Amino acid sequence: MSIEEKQSFPAYQDSNDLIYPQDEKDVSNFIKKFYKSNLPIEIIGTGSKRKIGKPLQCDKILKLSKLTGIIEYLPEELYIKVKANTSIKEIEKELKKNKQQLAFEPIDFGYLFTGESNYGTAAGQVACNISGSRRFKSGSVRDHVLGFRGVNGKGEIIKSGGNVVKNVTGYDLSKLICGSFGTLVALTEITFKVLPAAAESQTLIIHNEKMESAMFLLNSAINSSNDISGATFFPSEQTVFGCEMNIKQTFQLNDLKHEGSLTAIRIEGSKNSTEDRINNLKQELKITDFNISLLHTHQSEIFWNKIKSLEFFSSSKNSIIRIVTPPSECIKLMYQFHNKFKYYVDWGGSLIWLEAFELSEQMFESIRKKVVRFGGYMTMIKNSNYLPYVEDVFTINKDRFIISQNIKKSFDPKRILNPGKMYTGI
Amino acid sequence: MTKLIMPKVDRKLILKKEEIVRSLKKIIKAENVLDHEDQIRPFETDGLSAYKQKPLVVVFPENTKEVSKILEYCNNQKIKVVPRGAGTGLSGGALPLVDGVLLCLGKFNKILDIDYRNRCVVAQPGVTNLSITSVVQDKGFYYAPDPSSQIACSIGGNVAENSGGIHSLKYGTTTNNLLGAEVVFMDGTISRLGGKAYDSEGYDLLGLVTGSEGLLCVITEVTVKILKKPQTIKAALIGFSTINDGGKFVSEIIANGIIPAGMEMMDKALIHATDNFVKAGYPRDAESMVIIELDGTKAEVDELIERASVIAKKNKSSSIKISKNEKQRLKFWAGRKAAFPACGDMAPDYYCMDGTIPRGKLAEVLNEIGRLSKKYNLPVANAFHAGDGNLHPLIMYDANEKNSLEKTEKFGAEILKYCVKVGGVLTGEHGVGVEKRELMCEMFNNNDIQQQIKIKKSLDSSSLLNPGKVFPILRKCAEEGRMHVHRGKTKFSSIPRF
Numbered sequence: 001m002s003i004e005e006k007q008s009f010p011a012y013q014d015s016n017d018l019i020y021p022q023d024e025k026d027v028s029n030f031i032k033k034f035y036k037s038n039l040p041i042e043i044i045g046t047g048s049k050r051k052i053g054k055p056l057q058c059d060k061i062l063k064l065s066k067l068t069g070i071i072e073y074l075p076e077e078l079y080i081k082v083k084a085n086t087s088i089k090e091i092e093k094e095l096k097k098n099k100q101q102l103a104f105e106p107i108d109f110g111y112l113f114t115g116e117s118n119y120g121t122a123a124g125q126v127a128c129n130i131s132g133s134r135r136f137k138s139g140s141v142r143d144h145v146l147g148f149r150g151v152n153g154k155g156e157i158i159k160s161g162g163n164v165v166k167n168v169t170g171y172d173l174s175k176l177i178c179g180s181f182g183t184l185v186a187l188t189e190i191t192f193k194v195l196p197a198a199a200e201s202q203t204l205i206i207h208n209e210k211m212e213s214a215m216f217l218l219n220s221a222i223n224s225s226n227d228i229s230g231a232t233f234f235p236s237e238q239t240v241f242g243c244e245m246n247i248k249q250t251f252q253l254n255d256l257k258h259e260g261s262l263t264a265i266r267i268e269g270s271k272n273s274t275e276d277r278i279n280n281l282k283q284e285l286k287i288t289d290f291n292i293s294l295l296h297t298h299q300s301e302i303f304w305n306k307i308k309s310l311e312f313f314s315s316s317k318n319s320i321i322r323i324v325t326p327p328s329e330c331i332k333l334m335y336q337f338h339n340k341f342k343y344y345v346d347w348g349g350s351l352i353w354l355e356a357f358e359l360s361e362q363m364f365e366s367i368r369k370k371v372v373r374f375g376g377y378m379t380m381i382k383n384s385n386y387l388p389y390v391e392d393v394f395t396i397n398k399d400r401f402i403i404s405q406n407i408k409k410s411f412d413p414k415r416i417l418n419p420g421k422m423y424t425g426i
Numbered sequence: 427m428t429k430l431i432m433p434k435v436d437r438k439l440i441l442k443k444e445e446i447v448r449s450l451k452k453i454i455k456a457e458n459v460l461d462h463e464d465q466i467r468p469f470e471t472d473g474l475s476a477y478k479q480k481p482l483v484v485v486f487p488e489n490t491k492e493v494s495k496i497l498e499y500c501n502n503q504k505i506k507v508v509p510r511g512a513g514t515g516l517s518g519g520a521l522p523l524v525d526g527v528l529l530c531l532g533k534f535n536k537i538l539d540i541d542y543r544n545r546c547v548v549a550q551p552g553v554t555n556l557s558i559t560s561v562v563q564d565k566g567f568y569y570a571p572d573p574s575s576q577i578a579c580s581i582g583g584n585v586a587e588n589s590g591g592i593h594s595l596k597y598g599t600t601t602n603n604l605l606g607a608e609v610v611f612m613d614g615t616i617s618r619l620g621g622k623a624y625d626s627e628g629y630d631l632l633g634l635v636t637g638s639e640g641l642l643c644v645i646t647e648v649t650v651k652i653l654k655k656p657q658t659i660k661a662a663l664i665g666f667s668t669i670n671d672g673g674k675f676v677s678e679i680i681a682n683g684i685i686p687a688g689m690e691m692m693d694k695a696l697i698h699a700t701d702n703f704v705k706a707g708y709p710r711d712a713e714s715m716v717i718i719e720l721d722g723t724k725a726e727v728d729e730l731i732e733r734a735s736v737i738a739k740k741n742k743s744s745s746i747k748i749s750k751n752e753k754q755r756l757k758f759w760a761g762r763k764a765a766f767p768a769c770g771d772m773a774p775d776y777y778c779m780d781g782t783i784p785r786g787k788l789a790e791v792l793n794e795i796g797r798l799s800k801k802y803n804l805p806v807a808n809a810f811h812a813g814d815g816n817l818h819p820l821i822m823y824d825a826n827e828k829n830s831l832e833k834t835e836k837f838g839a840e841i842l843k844y845c846v847k848v849g850g851v852l853t854g855e856h857g858v859g860v861e862k863r864e865l866m867c868e869m870f871n872n873n874d875i876q877q878q879i880k881i882k883k884s885l886d887s888s889s890l891l892n893p894g895k896v897f898p899i900l901r902k903c904a905e906e907g908r909m910h911v912h913r914g915k916t917k918f919s920s921i922p923r924f
Contacts, residue, residue, distance in 0.1 A: 076681035077784045099683055129625065140625050142633055143602050156873045164782045166599065166816045166854035168588045168637045169862075169869055170896065171878050175601065175633020179625070196683035223545065225566070225654045227722065273726035280657075280723070326622035328543040350624055377627045394627050399617045404629050406884035411877070422628060 018061050024149065024157060024188040030062060031186065031416070032155030040416045043182040045085045048120030049109050049128050052381055053181050053393055053421045064123065067188055075100055079146055079163050080194050084187040088119035091192075101197040104141050105132025108309035112320060112382055117309060123187040129179030130322070132308040133230045133266070136222065136347045142178035144193045150177070150185030153412025163191055176407070182418040183426060184411040198268035202278055203230070203295040203303055206287060208260035211235060211338075211345075215331055217285055218348040221265045222327075224284055226277040230266030230304055231348035234312070242357025243318060243342035250311050253303060257293045266304060310353065312344055319359040319384040321367065323352040325376030333374055337367075358386045368395060394422050401426075430477055430860060432523060432894040439505055439525040440482065446505065447483055450527070453495045458486040458533070469510070469528050473575070474518040474861055476777070476831055481508065481522030488533045490608060490616055490646040497644065497891075498614030500527055506890050507612070509640040511551060511583030514575045516778055517859025519587065519639045519895055529644060531582055537561055538647070544622045545652055546605055551582020551645045555589075558650060567652040570597035573855065574763050582645045588637030590855035592688040592719075592762070595813035597653070599855065601636040608647035609635060612886040622649060634881070639857050640892040642885050656721035659687065660731055661755045664738045665712030665745035669693060672714035673788035675741040676812045679718065680785060682737060684730060688719040689813030690762050693792070695772070696807040696820070703768035706761030709745040716812065717758055765809040766820070772807065773822030777831075779838045781845030782816045782854035794844050795819055802837040816854035817845070843868050858896045866898050 021027040034041050042058040044050055045065065067083040070091070074080075075098040082091060088106045095101055106125050110118025119125075126148070131140040147161025160173035177184060206217060211233065218231040237245040237260075248259065256262075267277045278294065281287075295303055306312070313320055325333055330349035337343060342355040356363070364380065364387065371378045377395040396404065401423065408415065408426045420426070439446065447461045460466055461483045471478045482505075487493045500507050506526035513520050522528045534550035540561055541548070547558050547569070555576040558569040572591035573579055579589070585607060590599040597603070606620030619632040626632060635642050666672040672691055679686065692700065692708075697715050701708040709715055716738075720730040731748055738746055749755035761768075769776040783791050792808060799806045799821075807820045821837055823830045842852050846868045853862055866875060879897060883889065 074784070074786070076677050076786060078680060129630070131625075135624055139598065139602055142625070142630055143598065152877060156877070158873050158877045159870070160874065160878075162782075162851045162869075163784065163849055164815055164851055164854070166590050166594060166782045166811065166814045167851045168599075168855055168857050169852045170858065170866065170874075171642075171881060172588065172601065172633055172637050173878070173881075175630045175636070178633070179628070179630055184629075196685060219543065223542065223654060225657045227656070269722070270726060270729060272729055273723050276723040276725045324623045324625065324627075326544045328541070328622075347624065375621050376623045379627060396628050399615060400619075400628060400631065403611070403615075403617065403631060403885065407629055407631075407634075407881060410880035410884040 017059065018063055020063050020066050022066050024067070024151070027062070027064070027186050027188055028151045028155045028157050031151050031153065034060065034416050035154050035414060038414055038416070040419045043186045043418055045121040045124045046087070046118070048113070048118040049124050051113055051383070052109070052128060052379070055389070056418060056421060062186060064186065070094060071189065075194070077163065078165070078194050079191055081163065081189065081191040082122050084123035084150075084190055085121045087121055088125060091122060095194055096197070099197050100194045102144060102192060103134060103138040103195040104144050105134045105308050107132050110309065111314035112310050115314065122190045122192070126178050126187060126190055127180065127182050133232060133304055133346050136231070136350060137227070137229045138195070142175050145174040145178055145190060146193050147191040148174055148177055148187055149189035150187040152185050153414060153417045158185065161191065165193055181421045183408060183421055184417065186417065200271050200274045201266060201268045201297050201300040201304070202274045203300040204265045204267070204278055204281060205256065205293040205295065206263040207258035207291050207293065208236070209263045210261070211334055212331060214261065214263040215349050217263055218265065219327060220285055221281060222348045224281065226267065226281050227269070228265050229268045230264065231346070232264050232307060233345040234262040235343065236261040238339060240339060240342045240357070243355050244315060245342065246312065246315070250306055251303065253295065253299045255293055255295050255299050258291060264303065266300065307346065313353070313355050316355050317384060319356045319380065319387055320382040321354040321356065321378055322381050323354065323371050323376055323378040324350060325352065325371060325374055326350065329374035329376065333370060336370055359384065361387060361390060364390060371395070391424070396423060431899050432479070433506070433899070436504070436525045443482055446503070449499060450483060450485055450496065453499060454485060454487050454492045458488065460484040469513070469522060469530070472510070472513040472518060472520040473516045474521070474859065477518050477521050477860060479522050479524060481528035482525055484528045484530060486530050486533050490610060493529070493610045493644055493646055494614040494616050496527070496529060497610055497612055501612050501614065501888070501890060504888055504890065506893055508892050509586070509644045511580035511586065512554065512578055514579040515583060515587060515857060515859065516780070517853065517857040517861040519857050519859040519892070521860055523894065531580065534582070534646065541622065542567070546622055546649050547652055548647065548649045549581055550647060551585070552580050555579050555581055555584055558652070562652050566655050568655055569650055569652055570603050571600050574766065581648055581650065585636050585645050585648055586638065586640045587855070587857045590811070590816065592690060592759070592811060595689060595811070596685050596687045601633060603651045604632060604636060604648065605651055606649035607632055607635065607645055609643040609645050611643045612891045620649065637857070639859060639896050641882055641896055642891070658724045658727045659719060659721045659755060660727050661717055661719040661749045661758045662731060662734060663708060663745070663747040663758055664716045664718065664743050665709030666714045666716070667712065667742065667744045669714045669792050670789040671741045671743070672716055673792070675716060675738055675743070676788060677785050678737050678741065679734060680813070682733065684733060686718050686813060687721045688717070690717045691715065691810045691812035692762065692765065693808040695805070696765055696768070696809055699768040699772050699807060700761035700764055703764050703771065704760045706757050707747065708761055712744050717762055762809070765818070769807055769820045769822065773805070773824065775823050775825045777821045777823065777834045777838055779817065779819045779821065779841050780853050780856035781842045781850055782814065783845050783848055783850035785812070785815045787848040787850070788812065788815070791817065791844060791848060795841055798837055798840055802833055804834060804837055811854070814854070815850065839865060860895055863896055864898050866896070
């Protein structure tokens with residue numbers, strides 16, 4: 001029997017540890033079995049984000065790759081209901097036919113982990129809740145999940161939410177599932193809110209600004225009424241030991257006129273509206289045409305795609321850290337990191353991506369302390385060979401740990417779903 | 427008043443009332459503990475005034491520490507606690523318990539921080555929704571969720587109910603505009619969820635407690651996102667000669683990729699009632715009317731208004747009026763915002779329902795409401811947040827007539843069941859409270875409800891915080907644990923269960 005044939009066989013089991021349930025009922029039956037026999041399991045889709053979080057050593061792996069396909073897509077109702085393991089690529093392709101999109105900009109970790117694009121699956125995006133550059137305007141993954149179905153740690157099929165945006169019937173478990181890294185339920189079905197895609201995208205790039213003035217510009221742009229949907233800063237090619245600097249190489253675009261740091265502001269909408277708002281911005285920010293580039297739709301989309309696929313770090317073998325902070329604290333934090341790490345800033349100063357060469361656990365903890373002191377949090381997204389294992393990949397305090405532990409128990413009393421993926425003991 | 431089953435009363439606590447009051451007076455200032463019959467009467471109900479019940483005692487803590495101590499004391503003494511904000515909720519979420527403490531957050535009424543750099547406001551939960559916009563509007567900012575009770579409802583209550591409003595189609599509901607909160611759990615633990623940064627790591631507890639109707643924790647501080655006001659805002663009043671045409675217009679606007687800032691619809695009964703009330707210039711000959719608001723740059727708004735007008739004409743609109751200035755735009759909205767009081771002119775009492783349906787089912791659901799109106803012989807006026815499919819049928823009745831409330835409630839329940847049947851939900855923004863808890867079984871099965879109850883118990887093991895709300899009480903489905911079945915025979919076997 002070939003692998004494909006085996007995989008089409010009901011409840012195919014590959015070797016002793018890889019299990020491919022065929023449908024939701026199957027997922028439930030397997031988890032019931034593991035619940036009875038106290039066997040912890042790892043839940044994976046395509047595995048595109050599997051390396052985020054602590055590595056698991058479970059007896060069995062529940063691979064949900066059979067749960068694919070669009071169940072229902074009603075463009076005029078602004079939702080798409082998919083089986084959990086449907087690829088984001090397939091979803092976006094379908095949405096594009098109706099000029100719609102997932103407005104949270106699904107992030108592509110493929111380049112970072114394997115060197116080629118891989119957006120992964122719907123469930124993977126939900127489980128990680130890591131959103132693209134439009135976050136500050138349109139919200140995160142969690143703001144676009146209208147409902148879900150899944151199987152809890154006792155093998156019970158549960159659902160929450162619905163197909164409509166306005167819904168306060170019962171607890172909003174969709175939010176809780178987002179960013180839970182498969183530790184609460186094995187997702188089987190997800191309903192996403194979808195939105196019209198803008199006809200045009202324009203990106204205003206201001207060259208050679210220093211970090212301080214760049215942050216001022218980004219903040220002023222977000223605080224204006226020009227409804228901007230991207231605000232990022234790439235510093236000039238500085239020398240950071242052990243890190244390859246590659247802004248020029250990453251952003252090889254015809255309309256990018258100058259070298260040096262990039263302060264980029266995106267505007268999306270209809271043609272008239274984007275042109276209006278770009279002109280407004282130039283006036284309000286007192287920018288002259290001398291030192292700017294303007295990317296029109298085609299190049300603008302390429303530019304932001306490179307950001308959401310983290311191409312800036314694609315060739316790196318170093319540790320990659322994601323820091324989220326209140327925008328006001330960004331500069332203070334960056335003063336501490338300058339010249340030590342390769343970095344770029346997104347979400348107008350609220351999101352910092354760092355690449356660190358030979359990052360020791362001590363250094364990692366020292367960064368975390370600073371981030372927490374400034375009111376933010378951080379996650380180790382990719383470990384390096386130098387630091388292959390970090391005990392606390394995620395940041396949490398004692399109160400929240402206890403509450404989270406209680407919540408975990410309410411879904412998964414025997415801690416069999418991805419145990420320890422996020423925190424030891426959860 | 428119809429009979430409402432609430433959790434079993436603990437008579438011992440009622441007998442111990444004096445002792446409880448004494449203890450509470452040691453925890454907070456004596457003047458902030460109200461226990462006299464006359465003092466507590468104003469708190470016997472909330473916005474769902476059909477149900478009334480006096481609490482054992484009312485407390486007004488002044489700071490988070492006091493809230494924590496009160497909850498810790500009540501948890502130890504197994505005393506139930508009902509949190510209350512401004513008491514404007516429409517589903518009975520703040521209905522007191524005769525053996526419970528009513529914890530009022532009215533003294534938490536300060537704005538703590540206005541932070542333009544991080545585009546947020548930190549406020550105590552008793553601050554009204556509208557005050558948040560008021561303190562930032564001079565700099566051109568505003569807080570987006572705008573429930574029609576915004577002048578009175580509190581921001582803490584908004585978080586507890588995940589309130590929406592007219593603009594939630596484009597700008598989301600409370601949960602999408604909240605950055606952080608300080609909360610106190612039933613055992614007295616004070617916890618900060620979120621902050622001034624986007625999202626949070628680990629489980630999204632902030633998302634979980636938003637809309638949890640006071641069953642999981644008491645909110646003592648909130649951090650909300652503020653937005654810059656758009657450059658141009660225009661509204662259009664569009665009349666239609668049939669309800670179907672209005673419904674089709676709403677669907678087509680969305681299908682054409684337009685997301686208006688707000689899109690509201692009213693039927694003829696309400697067009698007349700509201701126009702009589704505020705003289706908003708509504709098209710009185712129309713069977714249905716849509717108010718559509720568009721915002722952005724001037725060029726963008728003009729373009730969108732043009733596109734909306736074309737879609738309106740295609741759907742046989744009978745009139746189109748576009749706001750010429752800000753004053754006129756606000757006048758257009760004044761009528762819609764007065765929909766509820768205007769109903770008061772049409773009948774002695776009205777009962778406001780709140781279901782959400784897929785937009786495409788609007789005409790079908792309205793026809794069904796019309797059919798039910800005839801069946802129950804009770805008139806209905808309809809107002810909807812049409813853009814997001816959120817219906818507010820207002821059933822008119824006379825409470826002095828025998829059994830009229832019961833009849834009205836049955837009518838309302840049938841509307842909500844129909845909403846679920848067409849793929850919608852029981853409540854879009856008012857919450858489940860006591861009002862719709864028995865209908866939860868229409869949407870959820872036993873597993874779904876048990877999972878929610880387990881979460882509740884994981885944070886409040888003795889179910890002391892706001893019990894009797896949200897989850898059904900032994901009518902169609904068991905609240906606590908599984909049913910015991912003896913020799914295959916269930917108790918009350920005639921009652922349908924899932």
